[in-house]
Amino acid sequence: MNELISIIMSKLNYWIYIVLMMIGLYAMIAKKNLVKKIIGMNILQTAVILFFISLGAKNKATIPIIIHGHAAESHAIQATDYINPLPHVLMLTAIVVAVATLGVALALVIKVFQQYQTLEEDEILAQLKDE
């Protein structure tokens, strides 16, 4: 029983990230509104980013900025004292690229609206069938 609780405690965070990812994926598949689809895409992106960041987390470690700055030469720098900075770097750029793709996606949405006067996927498909 205690073993089960310790497994749950150590994995609970991952499970919640997966739930977030499922919310985003569901919105991308099932929602018919284009802006809702884009919101779902962003939720999916942030869930993946959250998962990456949590891979770098370390217990009993501090943020990845060297303590004492330039006087640090006299102190030994231990890798276990600092959180893994590599996922932070990768995901920092991923967030900024996410907003760039968001801009292009919203530009496409505006173009679709100018063409069909609606954002609902089924109404757009019905108009396409009529032509």
Next chain:
Amino acid sequence: MKTLAIFIVLLFGGLLIYCTLDFPSWGDPQAPASMHVSPRYIERTMEETSVPNIVTAVLADYRGYDTMFETIVIFSAGVACLFLLRIFKRIEPETQLYRHIPTGITLRIAKGAEPPRESREFERIDLMWVPYDLIIKTSARLIVPFSQIFALYVIAHGHHSPGGGFQGGVILGASIILFAISHNLRSSFTRISEKFAVLLCGLGVFIYAGTGALSIFLGSNYLDYGALSKIFGVDPVTARSHGILMVEIGVGICVMAVMVHLYYNLASAGRHDEGL
């Protein structure tokens, strides 16, 4: 469709949850992800680049190529938005609205009539009429300069504290967007015009790539900032931190211009006349 979606999502989530059983526990210092590359970054960053913030050092120096092409992705997003949305043909509206500033009276000018010249007395306003709000405009005027100073601080102080080119550029862009929202799109065009914004997008990427090319001309590899010591007159380790600052400035300019440009295009649907 909905049941199918729920089925797919549950299947996917179940598979992933099954996979997490093989994962290391949350926050384990001995996790494989923390064992291989990152200890070297943490232990050697200070002596190799003299930048205390490891994230900034890895972002702009160790993984400089990655960040450069990331900047190019942002630049191309701005250009793609321009090509998708921009309509260069100017469509004159049926009526124009002008506000007489001293009295606050709104004038409606029909098509063909002579509009008053834009001056201290008359100000053109959007067709979607919003009442003149002194409180919003004054408080925005107070906030904008401070947020711009803060953005410059974030770019310049990214070596020692959280921050850097991406964050500072976004804050700088957000201050201009705040000005555009609180006044109107037309008055923000007088500050940063469309041409200037697109020019700044290119300038940011040019500064980044130019810093890399400069180190080639000084006899080193592309984006190897140690060679810049001949220009700055310092030792190669300090020259690396100066080189990081140069590329951060480039990233900041590019990100700021792209954010402003995206807002201009999206808020006016590419017509650049009236906005949010």
Next chain:
Amino acid sequence: MIWQIELVVLLIVIICGIGAITVKDLLGAAILFGAYSFMMCLLWAIMGAVDVAFTEASVGAGISTVLFVATVFRTSRRTKD
């Protein structure tokens, strides 16, 4: 890291995410998505990823929300689901 705070923030994140995709008004969805981004930024600050939290606070909660609101202003607020 205090796991109680983290759990509470994670629950708020999930509630904001579900709210953003179920609310029947696109402007409300955009604002809920901004709240979601802020909570996400708090989560990253708790995990010690300060640079990422800073980026998300300025990009996700600031610029993304403005872009969504601008798009909704140029298109329509109506949504069927």
